[in-house]
Amino acid sequence: MRALVIDDSRAMRRIVGSILKDFGFEVREAGDGQQALDALQEGKAEGWVPDLCCIDWNMPVMDGLQFVVAVRANPELRQVTLMMVTTESETGQIVKALAAGAHEYLIKPFTADALRDKLALLGLLPEEVSA
Amino acid sequence: MTLQEAPPITALLDPETVQSIADEIWPTLVGDGEAFVPVPVAPPAEVVSAWVTISGPWNGAVVLTCAPATAGALAESVLMTRPPTVVDDEDVADALGELANVLGGNIKSVLPGPSSLGLPQIGSAPTTGRLDDVCRVNGQWRGQSLTITVQGATQALHPSGTEVPQ
Amino acid sequence: MTLTATSFDWVRQLVHRESAIVLQPGKEYLVEARLLPMAQQRGMSGVSELVESVRNRPDPATTRRIVEALTTNETSWFRDGDPFTALTSTVLPQLLAARRPDERLQIWSAACSSGQEAYTIAMLLADALPNAPTRVSITATDLSQQMVERTRAGRFSQLEVNRGLPATMLVRHFTRSGNEWEIAPALRRMITASECNLAAPLPRMGPFDVVYLRNVLIYFDLPTKQAILTRVRQLMRPDGWLFLGAAETTLGVDENWERVVLGRGSAYRPRKGA
Numbered sequence: 194m195r196a197l198v199i200d201d202s203r204a205m206r207r208i209v210g211s212i213l214k215d216f217g218f219e220v221r222e223a224g225d226g227q228q229a230l231d232a233l234q235e236g237k238a239e240g241w242v243p244d245l246c247c248i249d250w251n252m253p254v255m256d257g258l259q260f261v262v263a264v265r266a267n268p269e270l271r272q273v274t275l276m277m278v279t280t281e282s283e284t285g286q287i288v289k290a291l292a293a294g295a296h297e298y299l300i301k302p303f304t305a306d307a308l309r310d311k312l313a314l315l316g317l318l319p320e321e322v323s324a
Numbered sequence: 325m326t327l328q329e330a331p332p333i334t335a336l337l338d339p340e341t342v343q344s345i346a347d348e349i350w351p352t353l354v355g356d357g358e359a360f361v362p363v364p365v366a367p368p369a370e371v372v373s374a375w376v377t378i379s380g381p382w383n384g385a386v387v388l389t390c391a392p393a394t395a396g397a398l399a400e401s402v403l404m405t406r407p408p409t410v411v412d413d414e415d416v417a418d419a420l421g422e423l424a425n426v427l428g429g430n431i432k433s434v435l436p437g438p439s440s441l442g443l444p445q446i447g448s449a450p451t452t453g454r455l456d457d458v459c460r461v462n463g464q465w466r467g468q469s470l471t472i473t474v475q476g477a478t479q480a481l482h483p484s485g486t487e488v489p490q
Numbered sequence: 491m492t493l494t495a496t497s498f499d500w501v502r503q504l505v506h507r508e509s510a511i512v513l514q515p516g517k518e519y520l521v522e523a524r525l526l527p528m529a530q531q532r533g534m535s536g537v538s539e540l541v542e543s544v545r546n547r548p549d550p551a552t553t554r555r556i557v558e559a560l561t562t563n564e565t566s567w568f569r570d571g572d573p574f575t576a577l578t579s580t581v582l583p584q585l586l587a588a589r590r591p592d593e594r595l596q597i598w599s600a601a602c603s604s605g606q607e608a609y610t611i612a613m614l615l616a617d618a619l620p621n622a623p624t625r626v627s628i629t630a631t632d633l634s635q636q637m638v639e640r641t642r643a644g645r646f647s648q649l650e651v652n653r654g655l656p657a658t659m660l661v662r663h664f665t666r667s668g669n670e671w672e673i674a675p676a677l678r679r680m681i682t683a684s685e686c687n688l689a690a691p692l693p694r695m696g697p698f699d700v701v702y703l704r705n706v707l708i709y710f711d712l713p714t715k716q717a718i719l720t721r722v723r724q725l726m727r728p729d730g731w732l733f734l735g736a737a738e739t740t741l742g743v744d745e746n747w748e749r750v751v752l753g754r755g756s757a758y759r760p761r762k763g764a
Contacts, residue, residue, distance in 0.1 A: 203418050301429065302353045302426055303352060307649070314571075350523075
């Protein structure tokens with residue numbers, strides 16, 4: 194499994210990334226939506242397509258919602274699962290992100306167990322850790 | 325609900341709400357078993373602040389303030405660094421900023437929306453202008469002083485000129 | 491005001507005895523943070539005063555609350571998703587076909603904790619059946635009065651809704667209330683919550699079409715497990731369904747059940763003629 198962790202906080206990238214690595218993910222990072230689109234482009238050239246993107250909402254240059262819209266507009270990335278991982282937690286915003294094409298939404302702060310539960314919901318956990 | 329009946333901001337946001345949000349953030353983001361304890365200790369001589377702004381029906385900022393050494397220890401705890409690894413200034417700004425960001429996002433959600441959150445900033449004090457303290461919790465973490473402040477106009481839910489019921 | 495070493499030690503031993511959970515030295519902050527609200531509620535100056543008062547005048551209710559405050563871990567909504575997938579894909583269609591339209595389906599969440607299981611069932615049924623609030627009733631019981639009250643309230647913290655509740659269900663069935671999330675009133679009305687000790691004779695309830703009795707039996711010895719399974723069976727319809735935890739089974743415990751494989755998991759049904 195491959196994941197792209199998109200957050201302008203490197204502390205948060207490290208936290209999310211290390212939990213995902215524990216579940217066997219190969220993790221790449223990006224600091225904003227534009228960097229993430231670039232990383233997807235570069236990855237494509239070498240055959241690296243993520244199974245999952247964990248996406249912060251508020252970031253410089255391109256925010257997480259714009260990134261979701263951009264990914265959803267690209268048919269080549271249809272199989273990529275998009276999960277918002279953000280402190281934004283107004284109901285209206287969750288609805289907006291889901292309508293734009295995000296599959297799940299994890300609110301900060303969260304525990305490693307909460308991230309694992311979301312991966313289980315998304316069918317992205319290897320069998321041996323899903324029990 | 326008419327504008328006149330809109331609740332003052334202090335009815336939506338009190339120290340207990342801020343504390344309940346901190347109670348969720350410390351054990352998850354700072355570390356297992358960590359806590360923001362709402363018991364004040366002597367404030368430090370030198371302070372550093374991280375804050376995020378909230379813009380929408382209500383405008384203000386959520387500010388986290390502590391001594392530089394406490395900020396460093398917070399960053400180490402958030403990043404789970406162990407000696408000999410050390411955190412640099414950028415790590416400290418990043419981790420403190422992320423704490424302010426998570427506090428701000430959760431505080432924003434108890435306020436009337438929709439509103440947006442600014443990117444975290446760090447410095448000696450917020451540059452959002454002269455704002456009143458809506459809510460301030462003086463507390464401690466590992467015995468060191470730490471303050472969470474929500475700043476903004478207390479009557480901003482009402483259009484200017486509207487009388488606020490007491 | 492800080493927690494004394496004696497108080498911390500007493501709390502450590504209590505929690506270990508009651509829950510097998512080990513509080514490592516250095517977790518004084520955790521004890522302080524979790525118990526301070528209780529101390530303040532009682533008008534005490536700090537956690538040490540709370541601990542001293544319970545040590546001097548034993549009080550089972552307060553002791554239980556101390557253990558709960560220190561051991562409560564958020565429960566997942568779709569904890570081991572299989573019993574819920576099975577409910578909508580197999581169990582519900584069969585029950586609807588077997589019952590009259592005016593017969594209310596009765597479901598029991600037998601160790602409801604803070605209510606996640608009961609509300610998960612309510613949400614699934616509300617999404618699957620337009621008339622769920624009148625067609626189904628859910629009984630939620632727990633040993634702890636505090637948990638029963640929490641289930642009745644239907645309010646959950648941010649951390650709790652983060653635990654395996656699909657975002658689509660969160661926005662469809664909950665509204666924000668301060669820093670918490672509140673379940674829709676129509677779903678809350680589907681649930682009747684009460685205290686119930688599974689290890690003692692059960693009150694008159696049911697008969698149930700479906701029982702969720704998950705991760706409870708593991709805490710009891712064999713004779714108690716057998717007694718609980720017998721009492722539960724007596725409250726079930728003959729064609730009812732029982733769901734146990736992923737690590738639990740009736741096999742080798744009570745032979746009056748038939749195991750049925752449902753998807754990746756399994757359910758148990760009262761054996762005919764038992």
